[in-house]
Amino acid sequence: MAARRKLFLIHAAELAHHLVSAIARDGMAREFVRGYAERHDRRKVVANAERFREIESTISREALLLIAAEVRRLLPRAFALPRNPGAEDRALCDLFYNEFLDALGRALEWPVAESEAGAFRRDLEIYARWRERNSTLPVPSRASGDDSPFPDRCAILLDAAMMEQARRAAEQFQSDLLGLGMRIFGQLGRRPPQQRLSPGTSARGVTRDRGPARHGNKEVHSARKPAKKANRLRRRR
Numbered sequence: 001m002a003a004r005r006k007l008f009l010i011h012a013a014e015l016a017h018h019l020v021s022a023i024a025r026d027g028m029a030r031e032f033v034r035g036y037a038e039r040h041d042r043r044k045v046v047a048n049a050e051r052f053r054e055i056e057s058t059i060s061r062e063a064l065l066l067i068a069a070e071v072r073r074l075l076p077r078a079f080a081l082p083r084n085p086g087a088e089d090r091a092l093c094d095l096f097y098n099e100f101l102d103a104l105g106r107a108l109e110w111p112v113a114e115s116e117a118g119a120f121r122r123d124l125e126i127y128a129r130w131r132e133r134n135s136t137l138p139v140p141s142r143a144s145g146d147d148s149p150f151p152d153r154c155a156i157l158l159d160a161a162m163m164e165q166a167r168r169a170a171e172q173f174q175s176d177l178l179g180l181g182m183r184i185f186g187q188l189g190r191r192p193p194q195q196r197l198s199p200g201t202s203a204r205g206v207t208r209d210r211g212p213a214r215h216g217n218k219e220v221h222s223a224r225k226p227a228k229k230a231n232r233l234r235r236r237r
Contacts, residue, residue: 007078007189012096016103018184019067024108028180029060036158036169045159058157064104065120066150066174067181069127072097074185150174 022028033055037045046052075093076085085093101121110116126149133147151174155166 007096009096009099011188012099013103013106015071015185015188016100016107019064019181020104020107022180022184023063023177024057024060028177029063030056032169032173033059033158036166040159040162040165040169042159042162055157059154061120062150062153062157063173063177065124065127066148066177068101068104068124069131070178070181071100071185072128073131074182078185078188148174150177 033052034046037043045055072093075096076089079089079092079096081089081093101117101124105117105120110120130148151167151170154170154173155163158170159166
C-alpha cells in the first residue's frame with residue numbers, strides 16, 4: 001500500500017533544510033568539483049583553497065536554483081489541484097513556495113539587510129522560464145541539458161578553459177540534482193501505512209498475551225517476600 005500524503009506549511013521549511021544539508025553542508029557540490037578535477041586531471045581547479053570555496057558556494061547556489069524551479073512545477077500535483085486551479089488553489093501553492101524560499105534564506109543564513117534573497121529570486125526567474133518551456137518533458141530529457149541554464153552557468157564557474165568538458169560534467173550533475181530534489185520532495189508529508197494484524201489475531205488477543213506475564217511477575221514478587229522475612233529474622237538473632 002502506498003504511503004498517504006498530506007502537505008502542510010511546515011514541510012516547506014523541512015524541504016529547504018534537507019536540500020541545503022545535502023548540497024551545501026554535506027558537500028554534494030564540493031564532491032562534484034573535486035571529482036571533476038580528479039577525473040580530468042584539472043588539479044588547478046581546486047589548487048587555490050579560497051577559489052575552491054567560492055566555486056563550491058556558487059555551484060551550490062545554482063543547484064538550489066535548479067531544484068527550486070522544479071519544486072514550483074511539482075506543487076500543484078502534490079496538493080492534488082485540478083488542471084485549471086482557482087485563485088485559492090494557486091494562492092495555496094504560492095504560500096508554500098514563498099515559505100520554502102524564505103526557509104532557504106534562513107538555512108543559508110542570508111543577511112537580512114542585504115539583497116541576497118532578491119538576487120536569488122531574480123536568478124530563479126531564469127530557471128523558471130526554462131522550466132516553463134520544457135514543462136512536458138520527462139526528467140531524463142530535462143537532465144540531458146537542452147536549453148537549461150545550469151550546465152553553462154556551472155561550467156563557466158567550474159572550468160571556463162575547458163568549457164565543453166565542464167559542461168558535460170555539469171549536465172550529469174544536473175541529472176543527479178533533479179533526482180535528489182524529486183526524492184526529497186516526494187517524501188514530504190507521507191505517512192507509512194498502518195500495520196495490519198494477521199488473520200486470526202485481534203487487539204484482545206494481544207492483551208491476553210500480556211496477562212500471563214503480569215501474573216508471572218506477581219509470582220516472582222510473592223516468592224521474594226519470604227526471603228525478605230527470613231533475612232529480618234536473621235538480623236534479629
